[in-house]
Amino acid sequence: MCGSIFSLTFSQNSEINITEIGRYIDYLAEKQGISSIFVNGTTGESMSLNVAERKILAEEWCEKAKGKMDQVIVHVGCMCLKDSQELARHAAQTGADGIAVIAPSFFKPNSAEALRTFLHEVSSVAPTLPFYYYHIPAVTGVNVPVTSVLENIEELIPSFRGVKFTGIDLMDFGQCVSYSQPHWSVLYGVDEQLLAALAMGAHGAVGSTYNYMGCHVSKLMSAFENGDLIQARTIQFKMQELLSYAKKQGFDLGVNKQLMSEVSGLCLGPPRLPVVPCPTARALSIAQKYHSIFPEH
Numbered sequence: 139m140c141g142s143i144f145s146l147t148f149s150q151n152s153e154i155n156i157t158e159i160g161r162y163i164d165y166l167a168e169k170q171g172i173s174s175i176f177v178n179g180t181t182g183e184s185m186s187l188n189v190a191e192r193k194i195l196a197e198e199w200c201e202k203a204k205g206k207m208d209q210v211i212v213h214v215g216c217m218c219l220k221d222s223q224e225l226a227r228h229a230a231q232t233g234a235d236g237i238a239v240i241a242p243s244f245f246k247p248n249s250a251e252a253l254r255t256f257l258h259e260v261s262s263v264a265p266t267l268p269f270y271y272y273h274i275p276a277v278t279g280v281n282v283p284v285t286s287v288l289e290n291i292e293e294l295i296p297s298f299r300g301v302k303f304t305g306i307d308l309m310d311f312g313q314c315v316s317y318s319q320p321h322w323s324v325l326y327g328v329d330e331q332l333l334a335a336l337a338m339g340a341h342g343a344v345g346s347t348y349n350y351m352g353c354h355v356s357k358l359m360s361a362f363e364n365g366d367l368i369q370a371r372t373i374q375f376k377m378q379e380l381l382s383y384a385k386k387q388g389f390d391l392g393v394n395k396q397l398m399s400e401v402s403g404l405c406l407g408p409p410r411l412p413v414v415p416c417p418t419a420r421a422l423s424i425a426q427k428y429h430s431i432f433p434e435h
């Protein structure tokens with residue numbers, strides 16, 4: 139299971155703060171059973187960071203994860219192809235285990251072909267690095283079916299190794315799994331309905347809430363593997379209960395980040411504008427809900 143890391147900032151000025159990264163990795167490995175990390179993605183507020191900041195973070199996460207995480211996947215997608223290529227080259231030099239790329243979303247690709255060409259251009263500057271397409275249509279507004287992105291993709295991108303699928307279209311997802319090659323990973327990213335994706339054959343899970351619910355999610359996944367659907371559902375329903383409570387209160391990245399700070403005790407700092415910090419009372423109430431749903435933590 140892969141945790142998507144939150145950005146780390148200083149509370150005074152929301153400048154990036156790399157001093158907490160080592161502790162963050164130990165927390166994920168020891169307390170949440172997280173074996174891989176996804177850096178500079180949605181949760182990591184990559185689109186609100188500049189290229190220089192993203193390089194510093196990628197370097198520090200790769201360095202501190204050595205010997206503690208199986209894999210560090212660095213997201214390098216940007217609005218600008220040149221920036222994405224610069225970050226892809228940098229990820230290769232930094233020793234990342236793979237890169238992921240989101241569809242640009244200001245000027246959107248108008249077809250699967252345009253999207254595939256963009257992905258190809260990024261991958262070609264780091265040809266030896268395993269490449270993942272990151273599908274998150276609710277955020278990007280790019281709704282190209284992933285199935286159509288995957289068609290003969292290795293002819294275009296020989297380093298292609300899978301998809302991080304954060305969408306709710308389980309038919310598209312199922313077809314991706316069905317089309318996938320043995321050396322690919324088709325990973326699911328909507329934490330609230332992971333169990334449905336496991337039934338469709340998901341090879342793994344990547345998500346923001348695994349930062350603080352990872353230990354429960356690994357139980358959900360083992361229960362599913364052992365055929366214990368009752369137990370798997372019980373855990374999934376608890377996750378849904380927490381997230382639906384949080385959503386009623388206005389769940390966004392600011393709330394999610396504050397919740398992680400409350401549960402873990404780590405100092406993650408505030409989000410960067412345009413995301414605004416979560417009011418303390420709201421974070422405490424959601425954290426209380428978390429502890430009542432998962433009393434063992």
Ligand SMILES: CC(=O)N[C@H](C=O)[C@@H](O)[C@H](O)[C@H](O)CO
Pocket residue numbers: 142180181274277304327328329330344345346347381
């Ligand atoms: C939009 C977004 O941030 N999606 C995340 C992963 O990609 C998920 O992990 C969600 O944060 C999670 O499923 C809660 O809604």
Ligand SMILES: CC(=O)C(=O)O
Pocket residue numbers: 142143176178179180181182327344345346
């Ligand atoms: C949530 C997630 O997977 C990301 O941070 O991109």
